[in-house]
Amino acid sequence: MGKDLKARIGESLKQAMKDKDAVRLSTLRLINAAIKDTEIALRAETSGDAEPQPIPDEKVLAILGKMVKQRQESARVYEEGGRLELAEQERGEIEIIEEFLPAKLSAEEQAAAVEKAIAATGAESLRDMGKVMAALKAKYTGQMDFGEVGPLVRARLG
Known part of the structure; x- marks a missing residue:
């Protein structure tokens, strides 16, 4: 696969900054924050090793999957409440997150x-x-x- 998922997300974040794409940038920052939170939690579990361990792609995929699920639920709630602009915003974030997920199985x-x-x-x-x-x-x-x-x-x- 080449670069690990975390590195690909980091590069996309830098590109979004250059492109001044605010929506993409904020979504990628949320992904990065979720990954960092998980890394910190993993470090705490492994008795605070001095050298932080790189987070495996499987964990990053799990984080991304969870983020998509949260946004799908939010979009559904917004739609039910008649807040279509917010539902659309959630769907836009889902599209960005899904770029980093493997293709869904039929x-x-x-x-x-x-x-x-x-x-x-x-x-x-x-x-x-x-x-x-x-x-x-x-x-x-x-x-x-x-x-x-x-x-x-x-x-x-x-």
């Missing part, structure tokens, strides 16, 4: 991924659902909506 690809995860974990019943979901999250963070996939896994194991 319904067929999601179903195939679920089958693979079930086979790989040896899952046989609903009690194994956590193992399957963990395997999917490890491999497909940012590529699928786990809220949609959960019922799929449940139906397959049930």
Whole structure:
């Protein structure tokens, strides 16, 4: 993949400053702040190592996925309240954040991924659902909506 995700976000931030793109700049700053918060929390967990560890791409993807979900929820609430300009603003931020996420899997690809995860974990019943979901999250963070996939896994194991 070349550069890590955090570096790509940093470069985009610098470009947004040069382009004087205020919306993009503020969204990228929010992403950077969320990444820094996670790095600080990770450092605290690892007994405050003197040398901060680089945050892995999987963690950055999880942060970005969470940010998209938050904005989708906000946009829905704004729409219900008739605040369409605010809903549009949230959607604009979602587009910027999604630039850094891998492409979403199609319904067929999601179903195939679920089958693979079930086979790989040896899952046989609903009690194994956590193992399957963990395997999917490890491999497909940012590529699928786990809220949609959960019922799929449940139906397959049930």
